[in-house]
Amino acid sequence: MKKYAVPLIMLIVFETVAVVLWQTKDNLFYLFNFSYIGISIAAGVFLFIRKYKYARRIVQLLVGLYMLLYLGLIRGENMQIEGFWYYLFTGVFEAATIHYAVAKIFGPLIFGRGWCGYACWTAMVLDFLPYKVPQQPRRKLGWIRYITFSLSFVFVTALFLTRIGNIERIMFWAFLIGNLLYYAVGILLAFAFKDNRAFCKYICPITVFLKPMSYFSLFRVTCDKDKCISCGKCRKVCPMQVDMTDNSRKRENGTECILCMECVRKCPKDAL
Ligand code: SF4
Numbered sequence: 001m002k003k004y005a006v007p008l009i010m011l012i013v014f015e016t017v018a019v020v021l022w023q024t025k026d027n028l029f030y031l032f033n034f035s036y037i038g039i040s041i042a043a044g045v046f047l048f049i050r051k052y053k054y055a056r057r058i059v060q061l062l063v064g065l066y067m068l069l070y071l072g073l074i075r076g077e078n079m080q081i082e083g084f085w086y087y088l089f090t091g092v093f094e095a096a097t098i099h100y101a102v103a104k105i106f107g108p109l110i111f112g113r114g115w116c117g118y119a120c121w122t123a124m125v126l127d128f129l130p131y132k133v134p135q136q137p138r139r140k141l142g143w144i145r146y147i148t149f150s151l152s153f154v155f156v157t158a159l160f161l162t163r164i165g166n167i168e169r170i171m172f173w174a175f176l177i178g179n180l181l182y183y184a185v186g187i188l189l190a191f192a193f194k195d196n197r198a199f200c201k202y203i204c205p206i207t208v209f210l211k212p213m214s215y216f217s218l219f220r221v222t223c224d225k226d227k228c229i230s231c232g233k234c235r236k237v238c239p240m241q242v243d244m245t246d247n248s249r250k251r252e253n254g255t256e257c258i259l260c261m262e263c264v265r266k267c268p269k270d271a272l
Pocket residue numbers: 115116117120121122123199200201204205206207
């Protein structure tokens with residue numbers, strides 16, 4: 001039973017958030033929302049432990065489609081970074097602010113960039129592309145993320161400063177157009193750099209939160225040096241070019257790990 005501790009802990013964390021928010025906000029939606037996400041993630045981790053090949057992709061589709069189609073398009077919540085700024089400025093601790101706090105700001109202290117591996121609706125599409133493992137060395141383009149991060153902030157600030165009307169409607173269209181742009185740029189970059197996750201590595205503004213917080217992540221892939229035979233198979237399958245054989249927190253691309261567990265699956269010595 002010990003091996004099922006991780007999905008159980010994840011389920012407990014999400015259920016705790018679900019119940020606390022349901023009670024404090026007196027809104028049943030939070031119970032449904034965080035229970036659904038928690039059950040999806042815990043089920044995926046459970047399937048992974050049972051060695052089911054598509055465990056991660058199932059969770060990614062369950063959570064990603066739910067957030068994109070139900071929360072974004074049907075309920076009209078802008079769950080992108082612009083939505084986060086928007087709700088932050090209005091002082092409303094709802095939808096996008098809670099989502100960011102749990103999945104992208106404080107959650108990564110526990111589960112690192114699990115969001116990127118198991119829930120993101122942008123990566124959900126990018127992961128279908130042919131370059132699951134990068135075919136080229138990493139480029140020094142990470143600075144672009146600070147530009148996209150700043151642009152999103154300036155965009156929402158400008159909406160408030162100009163006191164433009166119908167801002168809710170604008171945020172809905174921003175969500176639609178923003179997502180289409182992300183998909184277009186993400187797919188183009190994946191083919192140009194022969195790397196499905198190029199968008200995540202260089203463009204995504206959310207990594208400005210995710211990277212520093214996941215540095216301290218409780219859950220992380222570590223290597224048992226006594227078992228490792230330095231065959232290098234793990235590094236060959238990593239979509240994020242992490243050196244998972246180095247146990248230090250400063251390891252190469254350490255804050256890029258999306259906990260996809262491809263390295264763990266490929267290790268012939270169960271060293272990871
Ligand atoms: S880096 Fe950004 S686009 Fe990539 S998976 Fe994470 S949140 Fe999604």
